[in-house]
Amino acid sequence: MDSVKRAFDSDLAWSFRHSPVAILSATVALLLILAAVCAPLIAPYNPFDPASLNLMNGFSRPMEPNAFTGDSFLLGTDDQGRDVLSTILYGMRISLFVGFAAVVFAMIIGVVAGLVAAYAGGRVDAIIMRIADVQLTFPSILVAMLIFGIAKGFTPVHLRDQMAIWVLIISIGLSDWVQFARVVRGAALVEKSKEYVEAAILIGRGPIAIIFRHILPNVLSPVLVIATISLALAIIAEATLSFLGVGAPPTRPSLGTLIRIGQGYLFSGEWWILLFPSLTLLLLALSVNLLGDWLRDALNPKLGD
Amino acid sequence: MELLEINNMVVEFPSRHGVFTAVDDVSLTVAEGEIVGLVGESGAGKSTVGNAVMGLLQSPGHMPSGEIWLHGERIDQLSPSDMRSIRGKRIGMIFQDPMTSLNPIETIEYQLVETIQTHLDVGTSEARRRAVDLLDQVGIPDPANRIKQYPHQFSGGMRQRVVIALALCVEPELIIADEPTTALDVTIQAQILELIKDLCKSRKLGVILVTHDMGVIAETTDRVAVMYRGRLIEMGETDQVINAPQQPYTRSLIAAVPPSNKKINRFPKVAIEESDGNALQNFDLKGHWLGRGDAFDTTVENLLEVRDLQKRFIVKSSILPRNRVYMDAIKGIDFDVRSGETFGLVGESGSGKSTVARVITGIYPDDGGSMRFAGHDLTGASGKDDARAGRQNIQMIFQDPYSSLNGRMKISSIVAEPMIVNKLTDTAEERHQIVTDLLELVGLGKDAAKKYPHEFSGGQRQRISIARALATRPRFLICDEPTSALDVSIQAQILNLLKDLQEQLRLTLLFISHDLPVIRQMCDRVGVMRHGDLVEVADTEALFEYPQHSYTQTLIGQMPKFAK
Numbered sequence: 001m002d003s004v005k006r007a008f009d010s011d012l013a014w015s016f017r018h019s020p021v022a023i024l025s026a027t028v029a030l031l032l033i034l035a036a037v038c039a040p041l042i043a044p045y046n047p048f049d050p051a052s053l054n055l056m057n058g059f060s061r062p063m064e065p066n067a068f069t070g071d072s073f074l075l076g077t078d079d080q081g082r083d084v085l086s087t088i089l090y091g092m093r094i095s096l097f098v099g100f101a102a103v104v105f106a107m108i109i110g111v112v113a114g115l116v117a118a119y120a121g122g123r124v125d126a127i128i129m130r131i132a133d134v135q136l137t138f139p140s141i142l143v144a145m146l147i148f149g150i151a152k153g154f155t156p157v158h159l160r161d162q163m164a165i166w167v168l169i170i171s172i173g174l175s176d177w178v179q180f181a182r183v184v185r186g187a188a189l190v191e192k193s194k195e196y197v198e199a200a201i202l203i204g205r206g207p208i209a210i211i212f213r214h215i216l217p218n219v220l221s222p223v224l225v226i227a228t229i230s231l232a233l234a235i236i237a238e239a240t241l242s243f244l245g246v247g248a249p250p251t252r253p254s255l256g257t258l259i260r261i262g263q264g265y266l267f268s269g270e271w272w273i274l275l276f277p278s279l280t281l282l283l284l285a286l287s288v289n290l291l292g293d294w295l296r297d298a299l300n301p302k303l304g305d
Numbered sequence: 306m307e308l309l310e311i312n313n314m315v316v317e318f319p320s321r322h323g324v325f326t327a328v329d330d331v332s333l334t335v336a337e338g339e340i341v342g343l344v345g346e347s348g349a350g351k352s353t354v355g356n357a358v359m360g361l362l363q364s365p366g367h368m369p370s371g372e373i374w375l376h377g378e379r380i381d382q383l384s385p386s387d388m389r390s391i392r393g394k395r396i397g398m399i400f401q402d403p404m405t406s407l408n409p410i411e412t413i414e415y416q417l418v419e420t421i422q423t424h425l426d427v428g429t430s431e432a433r434r435r436a437v438d439l440l441d442q443v444g445i446p447d448p449a450n451r452i453k454q455y456p457h458q459f460s461g462g463m464r465q466r467v468v469i470a471l472a473l474c475v476e477p478e479l480i481i482a483d484e485p486t487t488a489l490d491v492t493i494q495a496q497i498l499e500l501i502k503d504l505c506k507s508r509k510l511g512v513i514l515v516t517h518d519m520g521v522i523a524e525t526t527d528r529v530a531v532m533y534r535g536r537l538i539e540m541g542e543t544d545q546v547i548n549a550p551q552q553p554y555t556r557s558l559i560a561a562v563p564p565s566n567k568k569i570n571r572f573p574k575v576a577i578e579e580s581d582g583n584a585l586q587n588f589d590l591k592g593h594w595l596g597r598g599d600a601f602d603t604t605v606e607n608l609l610e611v612r613d614l615q616k617r618f619i620v621k622s623s624i625l626p627r628n629r630v631y632m633d634a635i636k637g638i639d640f641d642v643r644s645g646e647t648f649g650l651v652g653e654s655g656s657g658k659s660t661v662a663r664v665i666t667g668i669y670p671d672d673g674g675s676m677r678f679a680g681h682d683l684t685g686a687s688g689k690d691d692a693r694a695g696r697q698n699i700q701m702i703f704q705d706p707y708s709s710l711n712g713r714m715k716i717s718s719i720v721a722e723p724m725i726v727n728k729l730t731d732t733a734e735e736r737h738q739i740v741t742d743l744l745e746l747v748g749l750g751k752d753a754a755k756k757y758p759h760e761f762s763g764g765q766r767q768r769i770s771i772a773r774a775l776a777t778r779p780r781f782l783i784c785d786e787p788t789s790a791l792d793v794s795i796q797a798q799i800l801n802l803l804k805d806l807q808e809q810l811r812l813t814l815l816f817i818s819h820d821l822p823v824i825r826q827m828c829d830r831v832g833v834m835r836h837g838d839l840v841e842v843a844d845t846e847a848l849f850e851y852p853q854h855s856y857t858q859t860l861i862g863q864m865p866k867f868a869k
Contacts, residue, residue: 014321116387195703195705204697217711
C-alpha cells in the first residue's frame with residue numbers, strides 16, 4: 001500500500017491528474033485496448049469463423065436490415081458479409097499485438113545496444129552506432145518490406161499466414177531499434193560520468209552489473225517516452241504494411257488489411273468498409289501519441305510551461 | 306537619501322505543495338560607495354533578494370508585499386520595459402559563472418559597444434574608446450588588442466573582469482554581485498574582490514555582494530546582513546557581526562567557518578544539527594564486524610608509497626599514435642602516506658589532485674610510475690589480482706553528494722551492496738544489522754535505510770556515502786573534496802564525523818581539497834599540487850607558517866583571512 005500511495009503522490013501522477021489531454025487520451029487508449037482484448041466476449045460475430053459468414057449479407061449498410069436476409073449490422077458488413085464492427089475489434093487485436101510486440105523487440109535490442117555502446121565506448125561504440133546510422137538511411141517501411149519479403153521466401157506456403165504476424169513484428173522491430181539505442185546511449189553517457197558509477201567500480205562491481213543494475217534503472221524514463229511514441233508509430237507501420245498487402249493476411253485482417261479491403265469499394269458507394277477501420281486506427285494512434293507527448297513533457301521538467 | 310532601500314520585502318513561490326516563502330519581511334539599505342554583504346547558506350533566500358531588486362524573479366515567483374526604492378524612486382511596480390532600462394542603466398549585475406554571462410559567438414568589443422550604445426547616446430567610436438578604457442580599468446592587459454577577442458580566449462578570472470566591465474559600462478549606481486568569485490580559484494578571487502572594492506570607492510557605487518563565504522564577507526564588505534530561511538537574522542557593521550555576533554544562528558555560522566590561522570581539534574556544535582547525534586561514543590568497535598577484517602599489517606610506516614606517478618589524457622585522438630595529442634595531468638609525482646595520518650592534497654582547479662585519487666583507486670589506469678599499498682602493487686592493469694586485493698582496502702568519498710548515490714536504489718541496498726559484492730557477510734540478518742549500525746555510526750537513524758537518496762539533504766547524503774565506503778571495512782579512505790558542495794555548518798559536522806571515524810577505526814585518510822582552511826583543520830601533512838606537479842610536501846603547520854615554494858606562498862597569501 002505504501003508504494004501505491006507513493007505512486008499516487010508522485011509528480012508524474014500529479015501532472016497526469018492536471019492534464020485533461022492526458023486523461024482523455026489515456027481513457028480512449030485504455031477503452032480501445034480493453035475492447036480489443038475482450039473482442040471474443042463483446043463482438044457480435046466471429047469474423048474468423050467461415051461457418052458464421054453468409055455471403056448474402058455482403059455490403060449491408062450500417063444499421064439497415066439486409067435486403068436478402070433481413071439481418072442488421074451496426075457498422076455494416078464487408079464484401080464477404082463479415083460484420084465490420086467485429087472485424088474491427090478482432091483486427092485491433094492483431095494491430096495492437098503486433099505494435100506492442102514490435103516495440104518490446106525494438107526496445108530490448110535498442111536498450112542493450114545503447115547501454116553497451118555507451119559503457120564500452122571506443123571501437124564497440126563506433127561499430128554499434130555506425131550500424132545504427134546505416135539502418136537510418138533506409139526508410140523503415142522499406143526495411144520492413146525487405147525483411148518481410150526475405151522471410152516470406154523462406155517460409156513454407158502453408159505456414160505463411162501464421163508466420164506473417166511474427167515476420168511483421170520482427171521487421172517493424174528491427175527498423176525501430178535505432179532511436180532506442182541513440183537515446184539510451186546519450187542518457188547512459190551522462191549517467192556513466194556520475195560518481196555513483198565510480199563508487200560501484202570501487203566496491204568491486206563488474207561491468208555487466210554496473211550497466212544493468214546501476215545505469216539501466218536511471219535511463220528508463222526516456223525509454224518509456226520513446227516506447228509510447230513508438231507504439232503509435234508501430235501500429236501505423238503495421239497498418240501501412242498490411243495496406244500494401246505485405247502484412248496481415250485477408251483471412252486474419254488487421255486494421256490495415258481492413259482499410260485495404262475497404263478502399264476498393266470507396267467509389268462504389270460502400271464507404272463504411274473503409275471509414276470505420278480508418279477512424280479506429282486514427283483514434284488509436286492519436287490517443288497513444290498524445291499520451292506519449294504528455295509523458296515526454298511530464299518526465300522532462302526542463303521543457304516546462 | 307539612501308541609494309537603495311528595501312522595505313519589508315516578501316517573495317513567494319507558489320507550487321502544488323503550497324506557497325514557499327523564499328524571502329520573508331526583509332528590509333535593508335545600501336548607501337553610495339558602500340558594499341553590503343548578503344550572507345547565508347543555501348536556501349536562505351539571499352540570491353532571491355538580488356533577483357527581486359533587479360525584477361528578475363523566476364516564474365512563478367512574485368513579490369506580494371514590500372517596496373524597493375532606488376534613489377527615491379519606487380521601482381518594484383514598474384512595467385517590465387521600464388524595469389529593463391533601469392536594469393541595464395542604473396543597476397548592473399555580476400553573476401557567478403562568467404562563461405554563461407558572456408555571448409560566446411561575439412567579440413568582447415561587440416558586446417561592450419552594443420551595451421554602451423543601447424543605454425547611452427554616444428557614437429560608435431566614442432563607445433569603442435570607452436570600452437577600451439573600461440577594460441583597462443578592470444585590469445585587462447593590452448585592452449586595445451584583447452577587446453577584439455572572443456570570450457573563450459580569456460581565462461576564468463579575465464572573463465569575470467570582462468563581465469564586471471560589462472556591468473560598469475553604462476555607469477550604474479548599484480551593482481548586484483551574486484557569488485562573483487565562487488567559480489574562481491583563490492588567487493583570482495582575491496584580485497576580483499580587490500577590483501570590486503576599488504571601483505566601489507572610486508565611482509561611489511553601491512554594491513550588494515551575495516555570497517555564502519564568510520571569508521569573502523570579512524575581506525570585502527562594510528556592512529553585512531545574515532539571512533536564514535528567508536529571514537534577515539542579523540545586520541550590522543561587518544567587524545561587529547563577525548567578532549561579536551548577537552544572534553545564536555550567526556554565532557554558530559561563524560563558529561563553523563574553518564579558521565585559517567590555527568588548527569582546532571573539533572568544530573563546536575552548531576545550532577542546526579542535521580544528524581541524530583553521533584553514536585560513536587558508546588560504540589564497541591572491537592567486538593563489532595567493522596573492527597574485525599582481514600589480518601592487516603598496521604605496523605608498516607608508509608601505507609601508500611607513490612613514486613614517479615604519471616597520467617596523461619588524450620586531447621585529440623587519432624588512429625596514428627604520432628598524431629595523438631596528450632595532456633599531462635600528473636607529471637611524475639612522489640609522496641608517501643603514513644599509516645594512520647591524514648595526508649592532504651591541495652591545489653587549484655586543473656592541478657591534477659582529483660586525478661591522483663582516481664589513479665590510486667584504479668578508476669583511471671596509470672601511465673607509468675609505481676604505487677605500493679601495504680605490500681600490494683597497484684600499478685598496471687586494474688584487473689590484476691594483487692592490485693585488486695590491495696584496493697579492497699581503499700574506498701573513496703566523492704565531491705558531489707547528488708550524483709554519488711544511485712537515485713533508484715534504497716539506502717539499505719546502497720550500503721549493503723559492497724558487502725554483497727565482496728561477500729563480507731554470511732547471512733542476510735547480519736548484513737541488515739551492519740547496515741543499521743553503519744547508518745547510526747554516521748549519525749543517521751535506522752529509518753534512513755528504507756528511504757531513497759532524494760529524501761535527504763546534501764550533508765545527509767554525504768553521510769550515506771561515508772557509510773557505503775565503510776561497508777568494505779577499508780583501511781584507507783580517499784576524500785575528494787568531500788565538503789565543497791556543502792554549506793559551512795554542514796561542512797563542520799562532516800569534518801567532525803570524519804575525524805571521529807578516523808580515530809575510532811584507525812583509518813588513514815587522503816584528503817583532497819582546494820580549500821586551504823579546511824586542509825589546515827584536517828591534515829597532518831600536506832602536498833601542494835600545481836599543473837600536475839607536486840611542488841611542496843610539508844607538515845601542515847610548517848606549510849602554513851613557513852611556506853617554502855613561491856607558489857605555496859602566493860596561495861597562502863591570497864587565502865581570505867577570516868579573523869575572529
